[in-house]
Amino acid sequence: MDLTSLLQPGGKIVLVVADGLGGMADAQHATELEEADTPNLDRLAAEGTTGLVTPVAAGITPGSGPGHLALFGYDPLEYELGRGVLSAVGLEFDLRSGDVAARGNLATLDEHGVVTDRRAGRIPDEEALPLIERLREQVQLDDAEVFFASEAAHRVLLVLRGDGLDPRVSDTDPGEEGRQPAAAEPLHPDAARTAQLVAEADAQIRAALAGERANILLLRGFDTLHELPSVTDRYGLRAATVAIYPMYRGVARLLGMDALEQPHSLDEQVATMRKHWDDYDFFFLHHKKTDEAGHDGDRQGKIDAIEGLDAALPQVRDLAPDVLIVSGDHASPTQLHGHSWHPVPTLMWGPRVGRDDSDRFGERWCLHGALGHRPTRELMPLALAAAGRLRKYGA
């Protein structure tokens, strides 16, 4: 529901996102969080409430975009953060309204025009960066600007800027090797000119890269900046992030948060929050290592990442937020080597949050917590309420 008519000034909220926090118990193992030694998270669970949250819908494995939108209280089925836009914000590229962004892969075509390697042998930066520089110099379109930026190795961001662009253009990336690249086709009549510009850029890119092992840029996920209401508009919050990774800083900025000076460690993240404590109502702290270990299938690494976060929590608690949330944008069980649809263990702590009988933080205890099992996007209104920021509804 729209909360704007109920907003009033109130206390401070800290949202700690352990990326990919959730796990999956199996015959051999408890989840990583259940197994980790987390005295500080356990104490917060004991003094607050716990539960399990579902970021998008039953059975749906969220990408980072939808997972974070849900944590900030946005229904990820209503609001979108597409691949090209996430790439752009991840590079701190100044994407503007009307720009069309796409993810490109430097790839290898054989003499028959068939894709033999979608990543050009995972071409290293020292080889890729000069090629990207060459594209910047040589690819020139009529009536539109074109930008290229490296996202590391074979990954390239392409952005078109001009009047009347439309992102409804089909991928040129065939998605698998052994096939020819596809033509960029308009998926809507309004996108005909944009498709033509993409085709023209594609031809120039092939000419510029001819003879290289990376002799094509396969494009996918054409996208434009969707207008997202800011957390200030929706919740009346002055909000800031102390995320380390550009993508999460970028997502926060898209939602109207300030990205505070770049921290390089969990300690610096907390120190940056402390420094700016009086200037904001809402802080978003993003912890990446849990998800990285999940992707790598590194069980001990994920446990270590959780314990690392646990060790930092007393400092967060010492800031005395009115509401402290610890959750994740999705599960990343190490058995599955990546994101999954399993629910995410969550705790909420603060003087007006309430308490339940759970005194450990982990999936099997969260199952019986007072937050229950609910959509992730309900955390934000609960936090606003517990921070005293929502007036009574109706007389």
Place this chain on the structure above:
Amino acid sequence: MDLTSLLQPGGKIVLVVADGLGGMADAQHATELEEADTPNLDRLAAEGTTGLVTPVAAGITPGSGPGHLALFGYDPLEYELGRGVLSAVGLEFDLRSGDVAARGNLATLDEHGVVTDRRAGRIPDEEALPLIERLREQVQLDDAEVFFASEAAHRVLLVLRGDGLDPRVSDTDPGEEGRQPAAAEPLHPDAARTAQLVAEADAQIRAALAGERANILLLRGFDTLHELPSVTDRYGLRAATVAIYPMYRGVARLLGMDALEQPHSLDEQVATMRKHWDDYDFFFLHHKKTDEAGHDGDRQGKIDAIEGLDAALPQVRDLAPDVLIVSGDHASPTQLHGHSWHPVPTLMWGPRVGRDDSDRFGERWCLHGALGHRPTRELMPLALAAAGRLRKYGA
């Protein structure tokens, strides 16, 4: 949400539906499932997850149609399987697009035109079948075909076939004795001609049955075949049923499943699945006896039916499905002699499903399981996810 853009090939799913599985604890008794001796279901519960599902909505007692639609992932408030259509599929009547079907009761009118017995003394087949044969011979409409088929005893299926028919016609069945039959009225202007055809058929039926104790056919539930998207369209599944009863085989066929060769016992149901194991991604096994005992108020019979199903489950498990679901289309507590609104105990088992602490299968243990308490229609996306059939949503 629409899953079609996320579908990918994956593993096999088996859905075991114990019809009317749910029960109701009271001062005297645990539920039938709690009381039954079910070592195999308990083992699946211990190794997988459990929960309670609600087929339609809080407080709603589902018929078999909505209960099954929900199990197959269709919102039963959005999709309909009306009475006439269920009757037709139950009789394996070849109902076609545009046909209008209704349930008829052979009934008794007195000399004042008042219904004195809505079931004509539960007229036996040997008396009813010749009357139905007489209706087939004598009732003739201009511009439309009319079909009659026995559904046993006083129950008759009536089907109209022709151009431009519309099922929005009011019942002629007054619903209780001591009243006159109602006129068939159009409930929408487009149904005027259909209502006229029904009135004409009614007059001819009365003429044909004059002097019999069953001297009228009371009609209700006019309905047409709603186009239902198939499970293949929605989920990319090659699906089949090993149901025994025609109605469940018919419902499965309406959703694009193949009805495999007719089994006559639980053992034959499993054997048929085994035989066709490689040809399908999804199998629907329907177990009827639990519901029959519920209707009869036969507590021990329902316990026996549950234990019978339990004994067959090791064979199902030996097929090594990627996901095995055991649930019901609704509750049928023996105390209530029929369907009820109570939630349905459910288990989901498989290598990617996860685990919880529940180690028995029954309502009181399912209450604490990791599936939580959720709408029945969420089981299908969860099963697709655990079978590896859903790609990540968003970047």
